[in-house]
Amino acid sequence: MLKGFAITPVVLGRISIGTIVENKGKKLPMKLDYIQITSNIQKDGAWMMHPVAEKLAKEQKDKIRSIPVRIMFDRPDLNFRAEYSAFNEKGRLLCSGNGEKARRRDPQSETGITECACPGSDLCEFGAQNRCKPFGRLLVCLEDSWDNDPLSGFMFRTTSFNSIRALTARLEYLAAASGKQMAGMPCNLVMRAKSTSASMRRPIYYLDLEPRGGLLKAMADAKAKRTEMQEGGFQREALEEAVRLGYEQSAFVDVDTDDDGQDVVAEFFNQEFIDPETGEVIRSGEAGSSGAFAGDQPRAGAQASSGQAANARTTENQTHDASGRPFEEMTDDELIGQVDEKLVESLKKSIARIPNLQDESSISGARIWNTTRFAPSAAAMYLIERHLNKQLSQIKGLPLEGSSAEEAQQAQTRKSA
Numbered sequence: 001m002l003k004g005f006a007i008t009p010v011v012l013g014r015i016s017i018g019t020i021v022e023n024k025g026k027k028l029p030m031k032l033d034y035i036q037i038t039s040n041i042q043k044d045g046a047w048m049m050h051p052v053a054e055k056l057a058k059e060q061k062d063k064i065r066s067i068p069v070r071i072m073f074d075r076p077d078l079n080f081r082a083e084y085s086a087f088n089e090k091g092r093l094l095c096s097g098n099g100e101k102a103r104r105r106d107p108q109s110e111t112g113i114t115e116c117a118c119p120g121s122d123l124c125e126f127g128a129q130n131r132c133k134p135f136g137r138l139l140v141c142l143e144d145s146w147d148n149d150p151l152s153g154f155m156f157r158t159t160s161f162n163s164i165r166a167l168t169a170r171l172e173y174l175a176a177a178s179g180k181q182m183a184g185m186p187c188n189l190v191m192r193a194k195s196t197s198a199s200m201r202r203p204i205y206y207l208d209l210e211p212r213g214g215l216l217k218a219m220a221d222a223k224a225k226r227t228e229m230q231e232g233g234f235q236r237e238a239l240e241e242a243v244r245l246g247y248e249q250s251a252f253v254d255v256d257t258d259d260d261g262q263d264v265v266a267e268f269f270n271q272e273f274i275d276p277e278t279g280e281v282i283r284s285g286e287a288g289s290s291g292a293f294a295g296d297q298p299r300a301g302a303q304a305s306s307g308q309a310a311n312a313r314t315t316e317n318q319t320h321d322a323s324g325r326p327f328e329e330m331t332d333d334e335l336i337g338q339v340d341e342k343l344v345e346s347l348k349k350s351i352a353r354i355p356n357l358q359d360e361s362s363i364s365g366a367r368i369w370n371t372t373r374f375a376p377s378a379a380a381m382y383l384i385e386r387h388l389n390k391q392l393s394q395i396k397g398l399p400l401e402g403s404s405a406e407e408a409q410q411a412q413t414r415k416s417a
Contacts, residue, residue, distance in 0.1 A: 005249055005250065006246065006247060006249050006250030007245075007246030007247075007249055008246060008247065009072070009139055009151065009152060009153060009243065010151070010152035010153075011040070011139070011152070011153065011154065011155045012039075012040070012050075012145070012152050012153065012154055013037060013038055013039045013040055013050045013154045013155075014036075014037075014038050014040075014047065014154060014155050014156070014157070015035060015036070015037055015067065015138075015140075015154050015155065015156040015189065015207075016032075016035070016036045016038070016156065016157070017031065017032050017033075017034070017035055017036070017158075017191060017205055017206075017207060018030060018031050018032055018267060019032060019036065020046075020266060020267055021274050022045070023274060023281060026272075027266050028266075028270060028272050028273055028274050028281065029266065029267045029268070029270050029273045029274065030273060030274035030275075030276050031205065031273075031276055032205075032276070033063070033191075033193075033203070033205055033276075034063035034064055034065060034191065035064040035065060035066075035067060035189075035191055035207070036049070036053065036064070037049065037050045037052055037053035037056070037064070037067065037142075037154065038050055038053070050154075052142060052144055065190065065191045066188045066189070066190045066191070067142070067188065067189045067190075068142070068143035068144075068186070068187075068188055068212065069140040069141060069142055069143060069154075069186075069187055069188070069189050069209075070140065070141045070142075070143060070146045070150070070184055070185065070186055070187070071140065071141075071171075071174070071182050071183055071184065071185045071187060071209075071222075072139060072140060072141050072150065072151075072153055072183060073183050073239075073240055073243065074175065074180050074181055074182055074183045074236065074240060075175070075180075075240055075244070076168070076171035076172050076174075076175050078139075078240060078243050078244065078247075079138065079139055079140070079171055080136060080137070080138045080139070080167050080168060080171055081136065081137050081247075082134055082135065082136035082137075082164050082168065083096045083097060083098060083134070083135060084096065084097045084098070084099065084102070084118060084120060084121050084124075084127065084132055084133070084134055084135075085132065085133070085134075085135040086121075086126070086127055086130035086131060086132035087130070087131070087261060087264065087265050087269050088130065089265065090261070090262065090265075091261025091262035091263070091264060091265045092105075092261055093105075093261065094130055095126060095127070095130065095132065097116075097118025097120075098118060099118055099119075099120050100117070100118055101115060101116070101117065101118055102115070102116050102117070102118035103115055103116075104116055104126070121133050121134065131269050131271070133159050133268075133269070134159060134161065134164050135157070135158075135159050135264075135268065136157070136158050136159070136163065136164045136167065136168075137155055137156070137157050137158075138155065138156040138158075138167055138189075138207075139153045139154070139155050140153050140154060140156070140187075140189060140209075141153040141154070142154055143186065146184075150184070151239075156189070156207060157264065157267075157268065158206075158207070158268075159268045159269075160206050162194065162204060162206035163206040163207050163208075166192070166206060166207070166208040166209075167207065167208065167209060170208060170209045170210075171209070174209075174211070177215065177219070178219050178222065181222065181223070181226060182219075182222060183222065183226065183236060184221070184222040184225035184226060184229075185211065185218050185219065185221065185222035186211070186212040186213070186218050186221050186222070187209045187210060187211055187212055187218065188209070188210050188212050189207055189208075189209055190207065190208055190209075190210055191205055191206070191207060192205070192206055192207070192208050193205050193206075194206070271283060275346060280342050280343070280346065282373065319378070319382065321338055321379065327378075327379060327382040327383075332351075332383060332386075335379045335380075335382065335383040336348070336379075336383065338377075338379035339377050339379050339380045339383075340376070340377060343374065343376070343377055343380055346373070347374065347380050347383065347384070350370075350373070350384060351383070351384065351387050354366070354384075354387045354388060354391050355391065357388075357391055357395075358395065359395065360392065360395065360396075363388055363391065363392045363395070366384075366388055367385070367388060370384045370385065370388070
């Protein structure tokens with residue numbers, strides 16, 4: 001076995017909830033509200049759909065939201081690997097860690113790799129400079145191919161905190177419940193949605209595994225498959241040890257192939273992405289990410305460049321238009337007239353969601369998102385802030401600025417009640 005060369009299970013295709021869109025000569029990621037299943041072959045710059053995708057799409061009315069799969073291994077970490085990962089712009093993995101220890105490329109060391117502490121992407125200076133983030137890869141076998149080839153599968157890559165958390169928990173729980181005998185268990189890989197205060201209640205999509213037909217039935221099915229395979233001479237423990245050793249051949253346990261690196265960076269570590277609602281190009285910003293609002297979109301590190309931060313602060317502090325007229329004297333429609341056409345539709349949808357915010361924490365999250373999403377437009381930021389302040393006043397039962405004495409009294413009465 002070649003040292004330094006990861007021996008990984010054969011990947012027949014990919015599962016994704018995002019795609020790459022061509023925009024002015026640049027390849028940018030865009031999230032989807034359905035699941036794609038693609039082959040390993042590209043045509044005209046796009047991955048070709050796998051035949052099973054067409055079958056499932058017909059069964060599920062065009063949009064795939066659930067895929068019948070089988071768990072490939074007993075050990076959770078052989079099915080799903082997640083590490084804090086930092087790539088350079090050419091797609092080469094620079095550093096990989098688990099939150100305690102990391103391996104980092106170092107030309108000065110004898111082996112070219114050094115071990116160092118790993119505080120996680122948000123607390124690591126190297127990680128902030130190199131767009132580090134959690135990066136997970138799930139390997140599952142499609143139901144249609146399990147009987148003929150249980151040793152190869154389809155890969156789902158993700159940097160979504162929600163997908164990573166759900167899949168990690170699910171596999172750990174299934175392993176524990178089955179006595180570490182979950183290989184062959186029939187499951188559905190399903191798309192789920194959730195809303196958060198930071199997303200202003202807009203849906204965030206992620207993938208999860210659920211036992212097909214219920215946990216006990218799925219466990220019984222897996223047990224029957226295991227017995228059948230053992231009677232045929234299948235050595236489960238030997239297989240899992242071979243897979244483990246194959247992963248550990250590489251200096252970076254979580255690396256797939258160098259050939260995939262550029263695709264990984266383009267889709268998951270890009271500093272820009274396409275808003276699926278408006279088609280606009282959005283750049284990840286200083287205050288975390290607009291990704292919490294845009295569907296768990298990739299973050300571009302814990303910090304933005306000083307130039308971007310300074311520009312955002314300048315825009316945020318601007319309180320008048322080009323003629324010097326104060327924003328506070330303008331109506332909502334007049335402020336919208338000051339906003340670039342590309343942002344108007346997104347701005348209107350954002351304002352419409354603000355009444356859904358029901359607590360101060362939600363307002364705070366929305367303010368963070370506002371400074372990122374509408375940083376290019378001072379008028380848009382001011383308008384969002386106006387509506388957030390109005391909603392916050394209603395939440396607290398306080399009189400709104402400029403309201404009549406009667407309205408103020410009514411607000412005070414509600415607060416007292």
